[in-house]
Amino acid sequence: MTSSHDPLLALVADPGVNLSPLTERLWANKIPHRVVVQDGKQCLLLAREGDLPQVKIWLEEWQNNQLDQADLIPDSADGSAMMKGLLNIAEAPLATLCIPLFVMMFAWMHISTDWNQWLLLGESLWPQQRFALSAYTDMGFWELWRPTLLHFSVLHILMNMFWWWLLARRIERIDGKLALISVILICGVLGNAAQWWYAGPGFGGASGVTLGMLAWVASRQRRLRLPYQLPSALLPVMVGWLLLTLMGDTLVPGLSGTAHGAHFGGLLAGLLCAFIWPANSALQSNT
Numbered sequence: 001m002t003s004s005h006d007p008l009l010a011l012v013a014d015p016g017v018n019l020s021p022l023t024e025r026l027w028a029n030k031i032p033h034r035v036v037v038q039d040g041k042q043c044l045l046l047a048r049e050g051d052l053p054q055v056k057i058w059l060e061e062w063q064n065n066q067l068d069q070a071d072l073i074p075d076s077a078d079g080s081a082m083m084k085g086l087l088n089i090a091e092a093p094l095a096t097l098c099i100p101l102f103v104m105m106f107a108w109m110h111i112s113t114d115w116n117q118w119l120l121l122g123e124s125l126w127p128q129q130r131f132a133l134s135a136y137t138d139m140g141f142w143e144l145w146r147p148t149l150l151h152f153s154v155l156h157i158l159m160n161m162f163w164w165w166l167l168a169r170r171i172e173r174i175d176g177k178l179a180l181i182s183v184i185l186i187c188g189v190l191g192n193a194a195q196w197w198y199a200g201p202g203f204g205g206a207s208g209v210t211l212g213m214l215a216w217v218a219s220r221q222r223r224l225r226l227p228y229q230l231p232s233a234l235l236p237v238m239v240g241w242l243l244l245t246l247m248g249d250t251l252v253p254g255l256s257g258t259a260h261g262a263h264f265g266g267l268l269a270g271l272l273c274a275f276i277w278p279a280n281s282a283l284q285s286n287t
Contacts, residue, residue: 007034007045010055015040015227022062031055037174040225040279094177095168098184099161102206105149106157118146119202121192126200136193144196148188150204160206167213170228175220179277186273187212187266194265203259208266214238215270224279239267 010033013019019035019042026033031054032047046052109115122139129135136144151157172180191208218235221228245258 007047008049008052009043010046010052011042011044011059013042013044015042015225017042017227018229019044022058025058025062026055029054035173037226037279042227092169092172094180095164095172098168099164102149102151102157102161102164106151109150115150118143118150119204121147121201122196123201126196130197130200136196139196141189144192145185145189147192147204148206148209151206152204156205160210163210163214164206167210167217167230170217170230171213174226174228175277182277183212183216183270183273184209187269190269191262191266194268195259195261198261199259203262205259205262207259208262208269210266211238211242211263212266212270212273215267216274219271219274220277220279223274226279242267 011019011022015037022044023033023035031051034045034047036043036045046055121143122135125132125135125138151160168180168184171183187209188206191212192203195203195208214235217228217230218232220226221230222232242258242260242263246260249258249260
């Protein structure tokens with residue numbers, strides 16, 4: 001027996017099926033719903049039983065490729081673009097909220113110098129104690145993680161926010177908010193710890209986290225066939241680019257200005273998290 005508050009299963013689809021036209025129709029008509037993943041399948045859940053008859057009609061139209069997208073937002077093309085933007089925010093509010101937070105931090109860095117002390121992370125401990133576990137525990141979790149918030153140029157923050165927008169929304173939508181928070185914290189602190197070990201203090205940026213997200217998405221998309229809908233070649237291309245910049249900096253120190261430790265540390269942390277996190281957590285996190 002189910003209660004009136006239990007979500008209703010309206011559709012089960014394979015991982016590669018694009019449900020966007022259907023979910024856009026539901027959001028446009030203010031029908032609360034959620035797409036989750038269970039046992040490798042996409043499940044469309046409805047919040048209200050009264051919506052089911054109309055949704056069944058749209059399901060039949062969608063399956064027959066007859067679902068008309070033109071009448072979703074009849075006002076204008078601008079209205080359609082605005083609605084799509086609102087849909088993206090509604091599906092991944094946490095991932096979206098983080099972006100203005102990074103922008104505000106970037107602005108703060110230009111009106112204050114208080115953040116300069118963040119660059120002195122464990123200055124007295126490196127390099128003599130970089131192999132000592134006590135050095136990392138002495139610095140603490142927050143002190144190790146917070147350089148993730150720092151960006152030193154417009155290009156730096158634009159690149160990281162592009163990848164954040166591309167990847168974080170997918171993780172939140174498929175795996176849930178808890179998974180996204182875990183990836184952000186774990187990849188941030190382990191990536192920064194790797195960078196501190198590799199080159200000492202004086203670094204910043206969210207690249208370790210975004211590469212951890214990329215590793216998470218690419219691994220789980222390939223291994224569990226979850227519908228992140230990201231090009232499968234993206235991870236190998238990015239790893240190749242990291243190796244190329246590492247080779248360049250080895251030949252000409254400082255050539256790229258890349259925080260290699262944070263990049264590779266975040267990447268490996270993301271792979272580890274992707275394997276540890278249970279496959280059915282998407283359903284548990286979103287219902």
